[in-house]
Amino acid sequence: xxxxxxxxxxxxxxxxxxxxxxxxxxxxxxxxxxxxxxxxxxxxxxxxxxxxxxxxxxxxxxxxxxxxxxxxxxxxxxxxxxxxxxxxxxxxxxxxxxxxxxxxxxxxxxxxxxxxxxxxxx
Amino acid sequence: xxxxxxxxxxxxxxxxxxxxxxxxxxxxxxxxxxxxxxxxxxxxxxxxxxxxxxxxxxxxxxxxxxxxxxxxxxxxxxxxxxxxxxxxxxxxxxxxxxxxxxxxxxxxxxxxxxxxxxxxxx
DNA sequence: ATAATAGTTGCATGATGGCACAAATAAACA
DNA sequence: TGTTTATTTGTGCCATCATGCAACTATTAT
Numbered sequence: 435x436x437x438x439x440x441x442x443x444x445x446x447x448x449x450x451x452x453x454x455x456x457x458x459x460x461x462x463x464x465x466x467x468x469x470x471x472x473x474x475x476x477x478x479x480x481x482x483x484x485x486x487x488x489x490x491x492x493x494x495x496x497x498x499x500x501x502x503x504x505x506x507x508x509x510x511x512x513x514x515x516x517x518x519x520x521x522x523x524x525x526x527x528x529x530x531x532x533x534x535x536x537x538x539x540x541x542x543x544x545x546x547x548x549x550x551x552x553x554x555x556x
Numbered sequence: 557x558x559x560x561x562x563x564x565x566x567x568x569x570x571x572x573x574x575x576x577x578x579x580x581x582x583x584x585x586x587x588x589x590x591x592x593x594x595x596x597x598x599x600x601x602x603x604x605x606x607x608x609x610x611x612x613x614x615x616x617x618x619x620x621x622x623x624x625x626x627x628x629x630x631x632x633x634x635x636x637x638x639x640x641x642x643x644x645x646x647x648x649x650x651x652x653x654x655x656x657x658x659x660x661x662x663x664x665x666x667x668x669x670x671x672x673x674x675x676x677x678x
Numbered sequence: 679a680t681a682a683t684a685g686t687t688g689c690a691t692g693a694t695g696g697c698a699c700a701a702a703t704a705a706a707c708a
Numbered sequence: 709t710g711t712t713t714a715t716t717t718g719t720g721c722c723a724t725c726a727t728g729c730a731a732c733t734a735t736t737a738t
Contacts (some may be wrong), residue, residue, distance in 0.1 A: 454600030466591035471584040523684045531671035535664040536628030542660035549604045549653035645714045
């Protein structure tokens, strides 16, 4: 059960999480983790799986090398999106559901709270 | 008041908005729009401004060329994050608050709804 | 100890992206 | 008309990044 989430950054500890002066807006590096289609699909796969999966098992679902999947998982882990737990040879990755949903809900609120009144979209 | 939001993609029309099979998870290209720090700061600036601003006015707040700001604004506009309205020579950009908050709230819900039970984070 | 398996990391490569500068477009005005 | 101002777009440069392959580490089994 050894957690190997390297250096838990301030985001993970829920300290500031604010760039640009507006609290609630995540940092670009965090959002960048979602910007790649492969990475997003890996995340979606883990969300659907509903249970921790090891790297090689995850990699089976993607037409790319295991090393690439490993790197993507590391990026998601470093941003606190995934939790990594080592069990023997295997490393099991799982989604940090509550962390993720709270971040994005906070993002939505931060934007909405600044809404002047009604959006005059088309 | 001519809106120049090029080709309104499916996202803007609230049709599917789903990649990876899970509805509620935005497309990578949409999330990529938030991955750059300059772009995120431009967005934050507009959120704080609470009213439409023209390109040259926005650019005053950033140590980069106006052309670069224009390109960033175009990216945000193409993803439905900003609304662009041309008035004479000027183009006024504003935040689509409701659209944005609904997308991220939906993202949060999509993740949360897949949460098995309780996250076993540290 | 040796071998086998799981995962990570070093390295090279091709693609993408942010940036500055210059040119092009568009609108208001002399 | 030509000129000025606001914005967009073409181009090139440099940095970052996703990928594959190979080497390396770590753990388990023989």
